[in-house]
Amino acid sequence: MLQIDDLHAYYGQSHVLQGVCLEVAPGEVVALLGRNGSGRSTTAKAIMGLVDWRGSLYWRGQSLAGLAPHDIAQRSIGYVPESRDVFAALTVQQNLLLGQKSRRKACRWSLDDMYQLFPQLAQRQHTKAGVLSGGEQQMLTLCRTLMGDPDLMVIDEPTEGLAPQLVVLVGQFLHTLRQRGVSVLLVEQKLTIALQVADRVALMGQGRVVFTGTPEQLRARSDLRQEWLQV
Template sequence: MTRHDRAASSLIVQDLHAWYGASHVLQGVDLNVQPGEIVALLGRNGAGRSTTARAMMGMVQARGQMLWRGEQWLGRRTVDIARAGIGYVPESRDVFPTLTVLQNLALGVRRGAASSAWTLADTWRRFPQLERRAHTPAHALSGGEQQMLSLSRTLMGDPALLIVDEPTEGLAPMLVDQVAHCLEALRDRGRSVLLIEQRLDIALQISSRLYVLGHGKIAFEGSPDALRLDAAVRRDWIEL
């Protein structure tokens, strides 16, 4: 991939502001994600992490810039952003409860796509629990299985960039490892991941760069090693 191609495939967010009604939640967030990179967005509850994802996906009132493949996408319809190759896994999971695992996964396939880099076989290999429950309605799955299903359904659309919000929340350690390995597999295939997390250990383990949000602004940007050494940032903006 040439330097020009990398720039065209990058996600660049600049001066992002977002509101819920009169509440000014994001106050000038800057971040970027390069191809084949896992970038973590950390911070305490209420810092604006999920709002950042929702603003990028056109789900809340926002202004600023979100450049993806050289085009401005901020403020466009959520469905158009998804069709442009940006996948979103919300914290709420949002599976279709009356549909089976297989039916949920089928809904994630992008229409008109000739092929996908992420297949049903990939899902079964990464999450064998889902294969065993392929014909089970989603409402009968455990919370961890629903999280795996939500993630896998988004991956069936073959996004070039995945925004995933709190994928390890409430999961048992074994399932946390499965999710981490899944995100690393995406990275190894040249996909990009913006990982919104509260768990510092997972973010430090799989991310190449990290941002820390505090009061709607970026309080830290750097490598995992830099954050490990910055006790003040961890104390003031991450640790409870």
Template sequence: MLLEVRSLDVQLGGLPILHDISLHVDSGEIVSVLGANGVGKTTLMRTLSGLYRPSRGEILFNDQPIQGRSAHAIVQAGLAQAPEGRQIFADMTVDENLVLGGIQQPAKVASTRTAMLDMFPVLRERRNQKAGTLSGGEQQMLCIARALMSHPRLLLLDEPSLGLAPQLVKRIFALVRDIRETGTTVLLVEQNARAALSISDRAYVMEHGKIVLQGSGAELADNERVREAYLGGSAA
């Protein structure tokens, strides 16, 4: 078990957002967290990344507690996030964004950057271009590549398909599979339930800050409640 979350509660501004969240991610898996906008998925990801602190519960990464650690320390431990909305450095070049992603492992920056440019060929073509001038899909690829520059054991992907055209969505989800094949475990937050379940070993469904369903990707894709709420209707 690479990541284990036990009975996690999170409050923001005194308001309860997450309630008794328990989940786990095994090494080598793709695990998705599904749910409508506003149910707490991004809060969960930011808490795992050290940006928010839980009011109760434990987060174990590689059998070590990480709740309360700084975001910097959590990246050093091997957990990195590609955040919702991309949050690239728009006024810096593609190359500069990648270098910043690998700042904690300076000896590996050159080789890792080469690997990222091989994985994302369009970034090689744009490497001297300001990141803010990239298309939405290219910015998402840069966001993911920047996170991978830190050599994470676990990559958190928060809404990677948001705002992208259907063909680019297919490309992004194919890349998620490729990333897993390179040995990086993936925890994916996604509103596009159909695409997420198609690549997920397991998944959790959140409603109102709680996990209400869990199972394999195939099980949840066939679940009547999931089909009605997220997949556009019941099975034929």
């Protein structure tokens, strides 16, 4: 479904991605792990056309080279940035409705689905998004992207700064995506949740993928965890 090969990206003179190779199969959850600065978020941004890159990046056999972010989104790829961008002046419900790509096409997801996934949003549906807590804004960003009915969601650090009970809800959200056949590329620092929800993990270090395998295989490699994850 998503195929990345020899992907390179730069910030000025800094060579951030140095030949990333990665793939996500239909219905698969792949966790992209690594320390800050390893290139995980830049990989996500490259997929969405938000940074210049060179190499090969294919979605369903078609190259994403040269496409604008909105064109990539129209190809059924959803993106949840780490910044938790919401439309502050609009209500929760209005934000969710804006996430819909087209009202002519039947969608797998409804407003009721979003409120079942995160009941707190149902209680706040008529509240302006700008006054929500950080955790509520994260819920809203996840659900607004899902309202676009993507076949792949690229999710960057969804549990960053969240209270433990909200981390549990995000984990349940990710399990629901897998059950409903949505592929996920999950950029995550919390090893516990990543290993719980992922079918495969890809470990990044110094701008490249240094390991891919199952969560069980990574659990068995304390040497890799110590070299590329532990501070």
